[in-house]
Amino acid sequence: DQQVKQNSPSLSVQEGRISILNCDYTNSMFDYFLWYKKYPAEGPTFLISISSIKDKNEDGRFTVFLNKSAKHLSLHIVPSQPGDSAVYFCAASRYYGGSQGNLIFGKGTKLSVKP
């Protein structure tokens, strides 16, 4: 049973526009969430994270929003650039206790930013 779901396998956006990637989770014990970006033939690279005590975290063009009641988070990229084209993975874990840092990943969303 998937505990972290990314229901959109792909997303296409025009350069300069906003990209919104969505992620849902089922386990209410999760309290730390991360987004990773992955280019082909490379490993995932950390992008941004948020803990459950916040509902928003911003880093440059990237903002993550967390809605705990809906068990939903989203990653906003503004403005989108062609270099942002990659697969984006949402991941969740339990900040305190739990399985010692066990990250549960979604299946990923492939973002294509068209010039």
Add this chain to the structure above:
Amino acid sequence: DTAVSQTPKYLVTQMGNDKSIKCEQNLGHDTMYWYKQDSKKFLKIMFSYNNKELIINETVPNRFSPKSPDKAHLNLHINSLELGDSAVYFCASSPTAGGGNIQYFGAGTRLSVL
């Protein structure tokens, strides 16, 4: 300098063979991980070591045996390879164990079992 490096990048082998994948991190982290990305693209944790001690062992066949000679290295040995072992294997590290840590990944090893 690559922070988390894995070798080899590609591995093609026959069923029944034994193979090893090596991982090294130069970040000074205490904790290292092995993940498997299968054909459905899910990244799933297999093992985690903290200061050379096993702390996570998900339901992985005992044909898979991790070994950590020191906290900068975590190798994965696979015995009697099966077709279903074909996947991309990623090594990762984090400063410490426990949630709330950012994990840094290697580039992956694509294993193909024929």
